[in-house]
Amino acid sequence: MGGVRTRGLGLILLGLGLLLLLLGRCFSGGEASSVDPASNTGEEAMVFPEVEEDAAWDEASRILPPPEPVAAVREEEEVDEAAEEPAAPGTPARSGLTAWDRVGGLDDGLQARVERRIAEARKQAGVLGGKSVAPEQVVVSMRALDLAGGKGLVGVRSRERMRPASNQKVLTVAAALALLGAGAELETPFHRGRDARIEGHRLVGDLVAIAGADPVYDPEGDGSVDAWLAPLVAELRDLGIEEITGDLVLDEGAFMEPGPAPEWPAASEHWQEYCALAGGFSANAGCLQANLPARPVGQAVPVRLEPRGHGLTERLGVRSVSAKGRLDVRIGVAGERATVQGELPVSVGDWSARFRHPDPVALFGGAVREALRDAGVLIRGEVRRERGFEVGPRIAVCRSAVAEHLVPILRDSNNSVADQLWLATAQRSEGRGDRGAGAAAVHRALEALGLAASGQASVDGSGLSRANRTSTRQLAAVLAALSEREPDLASLLASLPVAGLSGSLEGRMGGTPAEGRVLAKTGFISGTSGLSGFVLEEGRPRIAFSILVAYPPAGGLNTKVFKPMQDDLCLELLAWIDR
Numbered sequence: 001m002g003g004v005r006t007r008g009l010g011l012i013l014l015g016l017g018l019l020l021l022l023l024g025r026c027f028s029g030g031e032a033s034s035v036d037p038a039s040n041t042g043e044e045a046m047v048f049p050e051v052e053e054d055a056a057w058d059e060a061s062r063i064l065p066p067p068e069p070v071a072a073v074r075e076e077e078e079v080d081e082a083a084e085e086p087a088a089p090g091t092p093a094r095s096g097l098t099a100w101d102r103v104g105g106l107d108d109g110l111q112a113r114v115e116r117r118i119a120e121a122r123k124q125a126g127v128l129g130g131k132s133v134a135p136e137q138v139v140v141s142m143r144a145l146d147l148a149g150g151k152g153l154v155g156v157r158s159r160e161r162m163r164p165a166s167n168q169k170v171l172t173v174a175a176a177l178a179l180l181g182a183g184a185e186l187e188t189p190f191h192r193g194r195d196a197r198i199e200g201h202r203l204v205g206d207l208v209a210i211a212g213a214d215p216v217y218d219p220e221g222d223g224s225v226d227a228w229l230a231p232l233v234a235e236l237r238d239l240g241i242e243e244i245t246g247d248l249v250l251d252e253g254a255f256m257e258p259g260p261a262p263e264w265p266a267a268s269e270h271w272q273e274y275c276a277l278a279g280g281f282s283a284n285a286g287c288l289q290a291n292l293p294a295r296p297v298g299q300a301v302p303v304r305l306e307p308r309g310h311g312l313t314e315r316l317g318v319r320s321v322s323a324k325g326r327l328d329v330r331i332g333v334a335g336e337r338a339t340v341q342g343e344l345p346v347s348v349g350d351w352s353a354r355f356r357h358p359d360p361v362a363l364f365g366g367a368v369r370e371a372l373r374d375a376g377v378l379i380r381g382e383v384r385r386e387r388g389f390e391v392g393p394r395i396a397v398c399r400s401a402v403a404e405h406l407v408p409i410l411r412d413s414n415n416s417v418a419d420q421l422w423l424a425t426a427q428r429s430e431g432r433g434d435r436g437a438g439a440a441a442v443h444r445a446l447e448a449l450g451l452a453a454s455g456q457a458s459v460d461g462s463g464l465s466r467a468n469r470t471s472t473r474q475l476a477a478v479l480a481a482l483s484e485r486e487p488d489l490a491s492l493l494a495s496l497p498v499a500g501l502s503g504s505l506e507g508r509m510g511g512t513p514a515e516g517r518v519l520a521k522t523g524f525i526s527g528t529s530g531l532s533g534f535v536l537e538e539g540r541p542r543i544a545f546s547i548l549v550a551y552p553p554a555g556g557l558n559t560k561v562f563k564p565m566q567d568d569l570c571l572e573l574l575a576w577i578d579r
Contacts, residue, residue, distance in 0.1 A: 081155025082106040085473075087452075097450030098150060098484065100544075101477035105151030110576050114142060114154050114569055121565035128561060129554040137552050140565075143472040144545040144573055145480045153543065153576065158473040161455060162548040165523030167475060167530040168463030169409050169418045171456070173495075174478045175445035176402055176425045177488040185399045186214040186424050188281075190232050191391035193246060198239060206246035207379065208391045209368070211253050211280025213424035213433055214400050215417045216364065219408045223289030223306030223354070225367045226374075228398055233375045235396035244372075247381035250365050251389045254432035255280030255423060258360050261435070261459050263466040271332040274464065276356040278419035280433060283307050283367040285408070285416040286360035290331055290340045294349045295320040303340045309370025310363055312338040323347035331355050360416075361385060406495035410521055411503035415462035422461025435459060446474075449481035463523060475532045475546035483534070483541045493519060493541075496533055499570070509567050513578070518570045520545075527553040529562040535573045543573050 084104035118140045126135035141162055144154035164171075176184075189210045192198075196205025216228050258279035260270065269275055276286035284307050291304045301318040313336055318329060321343045329342035332355050344351060357363040365383035372379060405421055408414040426437035429444055438461060443453035456470040482488050497503025499518035500510030509515055519541075520533025532546035547569060549562045 079159065081111075081158060082152065098481070099450055100145060100480040101451045101473055103145065103151055105146075105149075105153070106155055107146075107153045107576065110144075110572060111154055111156075113572050114156060117565060117568050117572065118142070118156060121561050125551060125554075125557055125561045129552065129557060133552045133554050133557070139550040140547070141472045141549075142545070142547045142569065143476040144543055145476050147480055147483055147541055147544060148537075153573075154545070155473070158476075159455070159471055160548075161469045161471055162550055163466055163525070163528045164463050164468055164470045164475070164548060165525045165528045165530050166413050166415075166463040167521055167523040167532045167546065167548065168458070168461065168468045168470070169413065169523075170475055170478060170521050170532055171442050171445075171458060171470065172418050172422045172425075172461040173406055173409060173492065174449065174482055175429075175442045176421050177482065177485070177491065178445040178448045179425055179429045179441060180402055182403050182487045182491040184402045186212050186402065186405075186421075188212045188214050188398045190395045190398070192393055192395060193249065194390040194392050196246065196392055198241065201240050201242040203236075203239075203241050203244045204246070205244075206249045206381070207244050207395075208249040208251055208389055209281070209364075210251050210391070211255050211433075213255060213278070213280055213420050213427060214282070214398070215278075215285045215405065215408075215420040216283045216400070217285040217405070217408060217414070217417055219412060219414070222291055222304075222352070223284045223287070224371070225283050225307050225364075226371050228400065229368060229371050229375075231398050232396040233372065233377070236372075236375075236377050239395070242376055242378065244377065244379045245381070247384045248365055248369050248379050249389050250281055250361060250383065250385050251391075252280040252361065252385060252387055253427075254387075254434070255427065256434035258286075261465040261467070263459070264464060271334070271356050273354040273356055274415050276416035277360050278416055278423055278461075279360050280423070281364035282360040282416065282420055283364040284354075285414060285420065286357055286363065287354040287416070288312075288333070288338060288357050288363075289352055289354050290329075292318060292329070292340075292344055292351045294344075294346060294351075297322050297346050301344050305338060305340070307363065307367035307370070308374070309366035309368075310338070310357060311366045312336055312357075315339045315341065317341045318344055320344055320346050327351075329353065333358060403491045406491055410492075410495040411497050413504060413522070415464050418462040419460055422458075446478070449478065451477050451481060464525065466525065466528075472532075472546035472548050475548075476544045479532065479534060479541075479544040479546070483544060489541070493534070496521060508563065509570065512567075512571060513574050514567070514570050517574060520570075523548075524558055527551055529558045529566070531563075531566040531570075535570065535577060537577050542577055545570075545573060 082104055085102035122135040122138045125133050125138050141157040141160045142154055143158035146153050191208045193206030193208055216225055258277035273287050289306045292301050295301045297320050299320050301320050303316040323346050325345045327345055331340050331353050369379050405417050408417040422438045423433040426441040427433035429441040430437035439458040442458040446453040459465040459467040496519040497505035499505045500515035504522040517536045520531050523530030529549040534541035535543040547566050
């Protein structure tokens with residue numbers, strides 16, 4: 001009878017969980033916002049719980065149907081990790097480039113310590129995961145390279161094709177650096193329409209923007225596009241133009257229609273910032289930003305949504321409550337309506353949060369039109385989307401540097417910015433900005449770095465898709481190859497999270513020898529955890545490493561088991577350097 005009651009309670013809890021899911025209590029995969037969901041009315045049910053990125057996904061896996069299970073690991077084939085990897089047939093020789101994915105060598109003592117720590121973590125996962133996780137279902141892959149010695153240090157299942165999660169962003173950044181360069185710029189030209197002419201203070205005809213996949217995003221900004229648009233505003237003023245009689249035409253060229261990648265999170269999560277879409281045009285990385293200034297207790301809090309001209313109906317209503325109150329601000333988009341409602345404790349001060357707009361191209365068009373209006377230039381016509389539109393003379397070019405997008409991608413793990421850069425690189429390299437071209441651009445970049453292009457699959461630039469595949473051997477080799485390119489290395493080191501100090505590593509490895517000396521990209525989606533980066537010696541990269549873990553989704557394993565394991569492995573690498 002006790003067993004029946006237990007099962008009945010389990011079914012009730014499962015039913016409650018599914019009900020909450022249907023009501024839209026989604027969990028954030030981006031930066032955590034301190035919002036208390038307890039007082040959610042359920043009408044819109046759009047909240048950010050107070051959790052870190054990976055904990056949110058772990059928690060969500062208790063309610064959502066779990067992703068594909070991790071099958072019991074087959075007995076590993078006998079592979080000599082210390083042996084040099086043979087070159088693939090037809091691989092061209094590249095003078096002066098180290099084939100970091102093929103170098104041999106292992107440090108026996110370090111390898112043994114790493115294997116022991118991995119075995120401990122797999123056993124611990126089996127204990128904490130209960131019946132849903134067996135140690136043999138946990139796959140841990142690791143590769144570490146000695147950059148000074150030009151040889152391998154650690155190899156554990158390093159050829160295994162794994163889901164990289166946000167470690168996919170390492171490949172995206174590598175492609176941009178290898179094919180475009182750290183000093184490259186993303187450009188969005190604005191032209192007159194083919195038959196447009198200037199008459200007095202009017203542009204008679206259309207204003208045409210040519211897509212360049214710029215995310216138009218400032219991580220320190222308020223979400224507006226005003227600063228980015230300044231060159232166009234200045235040129236229109238110099239021409240004396242105060243009115244455009246035609247349309248704002250958005251020429252998307254050979255860029256794909258914005259849409260979810262294969263094997264993305266469930267549709268119920270798509271309003272979240274981490275599911276923002278990418279395309280030929282974007283503004284504020286495809287998101288709305290709600291900006292709320294602090295107000296005295298009891299007063300209404302004004303809500304400003306940026307970018308302006310977003311085209312959605314606004315339902316706003318936030319009031320300031322006492323410092324003892326709960327932060328309970330429900331945000332999101334349902335249909336064509338943007339909601340920001342709830343209570344903001346006075347102790348929080350000024351507050352902001354981001355959430356996805358349904359269409360980044362429409363957001364861009366509306367934002368540009370509104371920003372021009374505010375600058376004194378009125379567009380009389382509509383915002384119109386075209387492909388291959390015939391244009392006249394160029395009026396201005398709005399730009400952003402590739403290097404300035406690396407911090408949002410690597411330190412902040414902004415998925416949309418990564419996807420935009422991936423598409424921009426694809427368009428410049430392959431002549432079109434779609435998923436196939438993105439994959440081709442990554443292949444081309446790997447070859448340019450002297451590495452094999454096989455063994456990986458790039459479905460998006462962010463790693464949010466569960467269909468991406470790569471190996472730790474490949475990721476470590478990419479980092480090692482970039483370490484040999486000085487301008488690219490400087491941009492990379494300035495953008496990666498730093499242990500104990502910044503980004504997603506700010507709360508990890510602090511107060512240990514790793515603080516300030518491990519620079520690495522974290523990664524997490526349910527059932528996958530990753531860490532790839534460098535260990536420094538006297539301020540320079542000495543070791544390039546990558547660690548990927550695949551496991552059956554179970555709440556808390558990443559935080560309790562796999563992140564501590566990754567941190568300990570980094571400490572082992574440091575001990576090897578400092579021996």
